[in-house]
Structure formats: structure tokens, C-alpha cells
Amino acid sequence: MKLTARKIGAVLKSRGYRLTPQRNAILSAVTASHDHLTPTAIHEKVRREHKNIGLVTVYRTIELLAELGLICEVHSGGNCHSYLLRRPDQHHHHLICSGCGTVADFTSCDLSDMEQKVSRQTGFDINSHLLEFMGLCRSCQKDDRPEGSVSGAK
Amino acid sequence: MKLTARKIGAVLKSRGYRLTPQRNAILSAVTASHDHLTPTAIHEKVRREHKNIGLVTVYRTIELLAELGLICEVHSGGNCHSYLLRRPDQHHHHLICSGCGTVADFTSCDLSDMEQKVSRQTGFDINSHLLEFMGLCRSCQKDDRPEGSVSGAK
């Protein structure tokens, strides 16, 4: 089940939230992007169409979407406040391209063996984990830029 | 080889950096703690002994230590700018206690199988990963607090 702006809108309504033009614009921006976006980046994108939407509204909408589990946070690449539409329903992790910021999903994560081992070694009772992979996506591998010419993922 | 304040001091000198009382105080604070600490937390700790050390100096020292690979950054628990003395020399990961903030190390990390699989699936050329485990350390499991009574790890 892929989330679209429309579907997310329906979720909001069903939860008693209003579907405003501002929220719709933000939903479109987020669902349209394959990158992870910072609040400011979302604001800039949305602004092109929707001139005087406030950055505050972006923050508030992000908070809402995160609460409802509709977006994911990405840590890699220096920026800890970068968001992405939640694509797989299940537990999953992300691969972040350090070239263009594109994010791919990865659902078959099995860390249970490692968790057990670590648990035994340290005595910790583990209840969650954070896992992200960084690298270059197919198209950035081809581009094969000289160095330090990162474009996306500001 | 466990890092002590003294050893880190030696590293700094050998690299041409000066060993000031302020830096020494920060080194002691960091090496003494088993938690991950934010810049502000380090500042507060150091201040107790060294009344008018500036927060700026803490930031500058953290930057220096990170550059030299002597401290690690911890992401879990909401705070993305939290630091910890680097303990194992080798590649390793962290287990963070959500009760008290204590961090344990974990060196036997083998994600290469998973990396290969994901690489094949997505076409990404993976070159690094971020992995952290969260849970309760042995002593916080015993405490078994009601809920929401997190003490450390601000």
C-alpha cells in the first residue's frame, strides 16, 4: 500500500484533523519527493506554489505526520531533522545516497541474532534499534563525480 | 587500550595542540562518564570545578576530539548531538540505555551479509552504516520504574 497525498489526507480526516490547502500542499511535496527533506526544504518547495505559507505550518504538519507514523526521520548525512514519506508499512530501514539524497527502503532486516548475542554479552534488554545504510545510488555511481560535489540532501 | 584523560592529553600534544587546564577539565569530565553527554551537559559538569569556562571552549574541544576520532556521536534517544569517549579502537556500535543513558559497546558487528543483500536489491554501492541499539541496562531493568521516569540522557 503506497501512501499518496490523497490517502494521507483521508487518514487525517478520519482522525478528526482538517484538510486545509496548506496541509495538502505539504502532503504533495512530501509524497512527490524521493529525498529526505528538512523542514526548511519542504517550506521552500511548498512556497513555489503556495507563496505565503508559513514555516510554522510546515513544522506543525511534520509533527502531526510523525505522530501518525506517516513519515520517517533520517539521521545519516549530518542532518538529524530530515523527513521522508513512510513507504513500507512494515518495519524497515533506509539506504541514503550521499550523492543526491535519494532514499531507498529495505524491509528484510533481521538483527535478532545480533541482538541476542549483544544482549547476552552486555546484559541489556534491547527493545529497538536504529539502522541506516549510506552509499551511492545507481545513478550517482555512474555520474562518478570528482569529489565533494554533493547536490541534494542539504 | 582504554583512553584516559592523560592519554588523550598526550595525543593532543603530539599533534601540536596545547594542553590547557580547560581542555584537561573537559577530558576528565568525558573520560569519567559512562553516559553520552551533550555540549551543555559537559559544560555544566566542567563548570562545577572550573567555574568560568566558556561553553564555546566546550564546543571547540568537542570539535577537536571528534576530528581526532577520540569521541563518538550518539543519535538515539532523541538527541543527535551527544558525545561519548571512544573506547574500543576498532569499528564498533553502541547500546544506549533509555533509563539512565549509560552506553555499552559492541564490537562484533557483521552486517556484510545484509549489506550484500541490500546492495543487490537496490543497486546501491554501500560504504557505511549507522547502527545503534536501545534498551535497558541491567541496573535499570532491576529498578523497573513505573514509566516515563527517565533520569539521565537529557
Place this chain on the structure above:
DNA sequence: CTGTAAATGAAAACGTTTTTCAACTGCGAG
């Protein structure tokens, strides 16, 4: 001891996130 480059602290500048508040509006009740 001395000279000098490195380091420090205070203040200001900055960018990001949150709070406040008056004005506006989506949408359900009628």
C-alpha cells in the same frame, strides 16, 4: 624568560524550533 602562535571568554550573530496570539476557515450541525 621571552616571543609568538594557539587558545580562551564575552558578546554578537545566526539558524532552527517553539510559543503566543489575533485572525481566519473547514466542515458539521442545523
Place this chain on the structure above:
DNA sequence: CTCGCAGTTGAAAAACGTTTTCATTTACAG
């Protein structure tokens, strides 16, 4: 279709966290 109000918005201000600037101080090589 209209009305009313709770939910939502934008602007401005406040609150943070981090970086820059600059004059002063200091570690330490010589």
C-alpha cells in the same frame, strides 16, 4: 445553504543551540 466554533494559520517574538568575531590571555618552544 448558512452559521458557528473548534481547529488551523501566519506573523512576530521568544527560546534554543551553535558559530563567528575579536580583544585578551597563556602554553610552551627556544
